[in-house]
Amino acid sequence: MKNLSKVTALALLISVSGGVVSTSAVAAPNYAEIEKRKNAKTKVMGERVGKKVVKAFELYEAEDIDGAIAVLKELDPSDRFDKATVDRYLGQLYAQKDNYQLAIKHIRDAVKPDVLNFNDQEQSMKLIGDLLANTKKYKEAKQAYIDWMDFTGEEDATVYTRIAQANYELGLFKDVVQPAERAIELNAKGEPKKAPFSLLMGAYYETKDFPNVVKVGERMVKSWPEDKKSWTNLGRFYMQVEDYSKGLNIMDIAYDNGYLESETDYKVLAQLYSFVGIPYKAGFHMEKAVNEGKVERTKPNVTAIASYYHNAKNIKTAAKYYEEAAKFDNDAELFRKAGSLRLQEQQFDKAVALLNKALDLGSDKEGQIYSDLAEAYLQQEKYKQAYAAISKAAEDPSTRKFARSWKTFIKDKAQRNGVSL
Template identity: 85%
Template structure:
């Protein structure tokens, strides 16, 4: 069948704890009745029906499924077993041509009389669940899978995974846990599969149970130590639950192992360094990622980089990146920050240019900017400009007190240097 892989593939698109359950949680098989069914005499089709079926199979061998359907539709056997067998074949063939509505109808018709041999009946019942899931009838699909377990008395990890998937698609996130955990337990006896783990993680995420999602990812990393996506997702979820130290350790491992795939991965690593109080490393990693083209050189990212270097007291680098970020859209506040940092590193000419640019772009922190301008001019012994700037600062309520005391200081210093204001 062409598209049935979609049923389980949906789980793989999401990156995602638990209890062990028994079949009785979902089904109540009668094992005595099951044994009777298995040991019952095998039924065979009538000769006339059998000949038509063989003719239909010739079309199937040639991959002419519509031709095979046409041959089988000519049949109208009175025998219930023959009828059920024909319906089963029609269900399979309609699935091959992607006519899922008719595939479901004929498969249901084949199952209903309970006339098929045991293996054919159970295969049809499982197929019905797959078909219903494929057209997003998840509630009905869940019941079909439970009916299959009732009929066979078997536990199939794939069926449990599909029940969990159906519950997830229905938004029944708590109902995902038990079948997914049972699938994990059964798979562990052969070969672990990622799909039920990922469903569990997705369900806990959607339920905002981030601590439980972390536990699932820890199990995944232990089971698949080379799964880069699991390592990266675990690091992100540690950050979600504010366990920044573990998050940083995990993301560092993922980074060093070459597991990063997206821009977000690099940004999360930088954020985690910042959260644990190592802003220089945050800035370093952000700068490298931008330089290497792993993170886009856009205002938001350049601003973050500037902020990291600022917090690390790397004033020169922070000023450079604040200025770069400001130029994206003439951001007055970023020009002000860049100017203030240039003032700190005693780049007075640059400070003046940037601070005036902040005023030109309409900054609402005029008192602070004029105060910084006054200091920059004063350091260059430009007393008239310094006095004019501090006079402006005195007009702003937020800097009035400071500016008035500085105004007197600047005036006195100018007079001592023979400058008349």
């Protein structure tokens, strides 16, 4: 913890009050008064109250929290310090029983007269903030933390993180940035903490400020180079801002180090290879992930493999996966694609079977299918079937012009080979 500077106090004021100066919201420590409080003579409880408190503490040590509470509730001290001390202990005990409403009430009663010793007062003030945050009273929690900074004149990374968390929960995403950044700065000399980074990233993400999401992701990778999620998240963020080359570099490093864990991770890697114009590697990684069980063997995933290989002009493999994908639910279009690619492979029997399957399932691309069938039959010198198919293609407006010219060509070739149509 360190003293709260005037600049920080002003920045915090702008953050928590939306830019409106409010004396109730700004941390404005009076350092002379703080030193006076710290150096004040330590107060002690009266004898009667002190004995009861000792008894309550003994019950607490014996894990009898209810008994300890009962003993303290018997007390009704007239001395303000004694009463504040009893309320403080009651609040702490109720908090341990998760009775936050009573805990808040008693801790507030303890803090309100401002008679506790300095350390007890400041710890209680911070506890109020924590309890209010636990009960989702985030606006009040923020003010409690501001009051704590006002009282102590100190800054604490955890307190700033909790203020950032409160703003996040309240949907004040822009107000998350300043306290989260200050928490990160205060943590910089020791072990970095992920919480303020996560809040900062979340706030930028919620406001769709993806360039800043990327910047936070880059900082997290530098701070936690062995954290798997930091790498894979950054790869996705680069893809979000369409910086595919950097995204691929990051995901490649993550892949080589065994950091990819989720199905999405492997899909992102494949997509990035596709986006940078390396579809074969996209297909290779997606195929490998599916075969190894890293990615579920579903129709969309198998179709993606087929599409990647198709773009890479790996016709044989693409046809295989289109056919596999088509069989999940008898997809006419995928059977058509598989048949078309088998035709390119010169596997004419397979092409005919797949293309006819697409027709049987009611494809809406009949003209294209009949055109491919005509070619497959022609290559097999099945002129009558080829002519029948091209005649059907000529009935479709989308393939009519092409089919008419081919129709004449097929008829002439059949006649030259002694086949009457």
